Amino acid sequence: MQTTELYYPQIAAHAGGYTFESGIEVEIYSDETSYFDWAKIRFTGQYKPKITLPRKAPGSIEMGYNGALDEVFSGFVAKQYDGGAYVNEVNLKDEMLLLEETVINDTFMDSTPQELITYFLARAGISKMKLAGKSYPVRRQLPIRQQSVVQAINTVNAAWGI
Incomplete structure (x- = not known):
């Protein structure tokens, strides 16, 4: 497994029709021995959006510097997200979900x-x-x-x- 450390990159996370550029942390997992890749969009303590995302809504994560962002993950919401619940993360899976x-x-x-x-x-x-x-x-x-x-x-x- 390869790990890449990016020091303070700009992050844009997309899920459903929403885009998050602050108040989030992301985790991305990819391994050639696993059937699927996944990502998590975690909302930090000070940011709890009141949104609802249906299962299988498209999602992606972009990272980069100086406004030049590259897509590092694309997939779908793995399970419905309701911002009113006590869950603070959105789980994404790649096309293997389908x-x-x-x-x-x-x-x-x-x-x-x-x-x-x-x-x-x-x-x-x-x-x-x-x-x-x-x-x-x-x-x-x-x-x-x-x-x-x-x-x-x-x-x-x-x-x-x-």
Whole structure:
């Protein structure tokens, strides 16, 4: 895991239609061994916004210096946030949140792994993807029963030995 220390960067956190540039702390986690990346937007003691954020509202975090901010995380609100509660942080997860919640229940005929994964990602609302160009044999039949997209991708990997 790589850690980068930024000394007093400017921070802009976006969640739903709101932007926070002060009164916040952020924590971002990314690891290649984890299925998903996550971030937390914490409101400091003196700042308790009275906002409500629905689950799956888009969110992002930008950091930088001298007004030049770069996006360091983008994702979705992982659970509904209600500023009236005693919770002082908003949890964000990357697009894997969509893959965990989308259920696939189909039998696929005469398909390749790329076709199936493209279909799974489209069902989850993800259109930006890069798939291997390697050619795999067509599989006559592959049933997927009540599996999340993450589980379905693992089933495809096992079926083709990927």
